Amino acid sequence: MKATLTRMLPMMMTAGLLAGVTSSVLAADAKRVDELVAGRCALCHGMEGESASAVFPRLAAQHPDYMVKQLKDFRDGRRKSDTMSDQAADLKDDEIAGLAAYFGAKKAAAKQPGDADLAAVGRYIYLKGNPYSGMAACGSCHGPSGHGTHQLPRLAGQHPAYLENQLKEFNKRERTNDNAIMHAIASKLTELETRAVAVYVGGLQ
Numbered sequence: 001m002k003a004t005l006t007r008m009l010p011m012m013m014t015a016g017l018l019a020g021v022t023s024s025v026l027a028a029d030a031k032r033v034d035e036l037v038a039g040r041c042a043l044c045h046g047m048e049g050e051s052a053s054a055v056f057p058r059l060a061a062q063h064p065d066y067m068v069k070q071l072k073d074f075r076d077g078r079r080k081s082d083t084m085s086d087q088a089a090d091l092k093d094d095e096i097a098g099l100a101a102y103f104g105a106k107k108a109a110a111k112q113p114g115d116a117d118l119a120a121v122g123r124y125i126y127l128k129g130n131p132y133s134g135m136a137a138c139g140s141c142h143g144p145s146g147h148g149t150h151q152l153p154r155l156a157g158q159h160p161a162y163l164e165n166q167l168k169e170f171n172k173r174e175r176t177n178d179n180a181i182m183h184a185i186a187s188k189l190t191e192l193e194t195r196a197v198a199v200y201v202g203g204l205q
Contacts, residue, residue: 033098040087041099049103054161060106061157065150067100070177079177111157113203122200125193135188138197141181146204156204163198 037047041059045051049060059067073079074088075096088096113119127144129137138155142148146156155163169175170186171194189197 029094029098032095033102036091036095036099037102041103044083045103048109049106050109051159054159056159057162058108058158059103061108062104062154063148063150063152064097064100064104066148066153067103068096069151071096071099073177079175108154108157108205110205111203114160114199118196119200119203121193122196122198125189125197126200130188130193133188135185138185138201146201155201158202160195160198160202163201164194167194167198 044053044056045059049058049062051058070079071088071091072093074081074084075091077085091099125135126138126146129135129140139146141152142155146154148154166175167182167186167189170179170182171189173179173183175182186194
């Protein structure tokens with residue numbers, strides 16, 4: 001028994017040291033993420049990811065995998081933005097993952113539905129598409145409740161003005177990433193339909 005303990009002791013000590021190192025690394029990473037959120041992200045997106053301005057997207061409860069892709073696209077030039085390209089330029093992969101996890105863990109705040117008539121038009125298009133223009137239903141990819149997937153963004157509760165602007169950028173091919181499918185969708189929307197879908201989705205929880 002004593003011999004067994006003697007053999008196991010170095011392994012136990014090594015495991016304990018590794019656990020201590022891992023905890024220290026995690027604490028350091030968390031501290032760095034907090035610094036980035038407070039120093040860069042919060043001004044536009046808020047500490048809780050609930051940006052007050054419709055110019056900037058709400059990040060609370062967004063899928064971390066999706067946010068990782070977008071931040072890397074901003075950093076690496078695949079998605080263009082005067083603001084975000086600069087903010088993401090020096091971010092390391094682990095910092096990006098930490099920021100995505102931080103905002104993804106935040107709870108999305110309750111939203112108030114917008115214009116009821118517009119929302120009704122938007123609901124039809126979102127759930128059923130438009131057979132006259134050949135546009136597929138938005139919900140077929142983003143889900144009936146707008147919660148998306150790991151690869152596709154959560155749209156529920158997003159600022160309608162932000163959503164409307166993104167759809168217009170997809171239509172004009174000014175959104176330089178994720179454009180292939182979304183251009184085909186956005187180009188089939190009229191101005192009224194674009195606004196209606198954005199208002200409907202913005203009111204989802």
